[in-house]
Amino acid sequence: MYEILSKLPIVKQSRQGKVRDMYDLGETVLMVTSDRISAFDVVFPEPIPGKGIILNQIAAYVFKNTSGIVPNHFITDKMEEYPADFQPYKDYLEDRSMxxxxxxxxxxxxxVRGYLTGSAWNEYNYSGTIGGEPMPPDLKENQKLPQPIFTPSVKVSEGHDINISYQELLNHMDQFIAEFLRDKSLALYDYGHNYLLSKGIILADTKFEFGTKEGAIFLADEALTPDSSRFWDLEAYNSGKGALSFDKQIVRDYLESIGWNKRPPAPHLPSEIIEQTLAKYREICDIFLGDHS
Ligand SMILES: Nc1ncnc2c1ncn2[C@@H]1O[C@H](COP(=O)(O)OP(=O)(O)O)[C@@H](O)[C@H]1O
Ligand SMILES: [Mg+2]
Known part of the structure; x- marks a missing residue:
């Protein structure tokens, strides 16, 4: 599954996330997006063939088009600009790395959440709040929120994330940084929501990660991909058919349907779930890249 790691000469400096393989080059990192899929923080045995290329291309597009909102970590996705060590692996790395x-x-x-779904819907049902903030009564599942809300979460040691309120975030860090993360995340959500709405897709919610270097804050990791976002079909949503998804929801729904306890080992994914997921990821990629794909 992790075949590429053993092929590259700089293996010892690498680290592996659930989806991305990171090759540490000192001041830079070669970020390679594999075809692995994770849900509920567990990686599945079957890859989704070609998924890494889709995610990498979407993220590259978003980084290139949002640097006016916030600077980001993207340097290049042109193979010929990579260090010489990587050139022999062009077949694998091209289009799936940056x-x-x-x-x-x-x-x-x-x-950032623009619509009431997922864990925010669970929280709202339980306490009438979203991200710890009181909300109007009688909101419905999947409803558009009065305005997009920033709901940060932090990793706890066992790998699972816990939601914290913006007030709690302020206890963890400098107010300037917390405000920056909130305001830039909301601005990036707005960009994505407006862009996709014009193409018939609702960006229901999405997640960003940021990092720092020499006192500056940059958008990092991936951005506006189907792994990190919920995308819904606008027409289906407007006609009351609910949330027809173009994202990992297909896998999540399958896992709920078989009653998996969300603890490793991950169950096998049937081939039709893999194919459906890939088809939806492709549609989103085509929407982002249009004629440029
Ligand atoms: N520019 C960067 N510099 C250093 N680390 C980064 C950068 N961008 C993303 N990362 C980190 O690299 C990892 C990417 O791999 P991924 O498979 O997404 O990991 P995870 O299992 O944590 O989701 C994440 O831990 C992410 O925080
Ligand atoms: Mg990740």
Whole structure:
């Protein structure tokens, strides 16, 4: 599964996330997006063939088009600009990798929600709040929120994320940084929501990660991909058919349907779930890249 790691000469400096393989080059990192899929923080045995290329291309597009909102870690995704060590692996690396600025990551998932779904819907049902903030009564599942809300979460040691309120975030860090993360995340959500709405897609919610270097804050990791976002079909949503998804929701729904306890080992994914997921990821990629894909 992790075949590429053993092929590259700089293995010992690498680290592996659930989806991305990171090759540490000192000031920069080669970020390679594999075809692995994770849900509920567990990686599945089956890859989704070609998924890494889709995610990498979407993220590259978003980084290139949002640097006016906030600077980001993207340097290049042109193979010929990569260090010589990587050139023999062109067949694998092309389109699924990018060279990025190495950052000290801020350990906060910067989630923005424009619609009431997922864990925010659970929280609202339980306490009438979202991200700890009181909300109007009688909101419905999947409803558009009066305005997009920043709901950060932090990793706890066992790998799972816990939601914290903006007030709690302020206890963890400098007010300037917390405000920056909130305001830039909301601005990036607005960009994504407006862009996709014009193409018939609703960006229901999404997650960003940021990192720092020499006192500056950069957008990092991936951005506006189907792994990090919920995308819904606008027409289906407007006609009351609910949230027809173009993202990992297909996998999550399958896992709920088989009653998996969300603890490792991950169950096998049937081939039709893999194919459906890939088809939806492709549609989103085509929407982002249009004629440029
Ligand atoms: N520019 C960067 N510099 C250093 N680390 C980064 C950068 N961008 C992303 N990362 C980190 O690299 C990892 C990417 O791999 P991924 O598979 O997404 O990991 P995870 O399992 O944590 O989701 C994440 O831990 C992310 O925080
Ligand atoms: Mg990740």
């Amino acid at each position: 060279l990025v600025t190495k950052l000290r990551m801020i350990p906060v998932e910067c989630i």
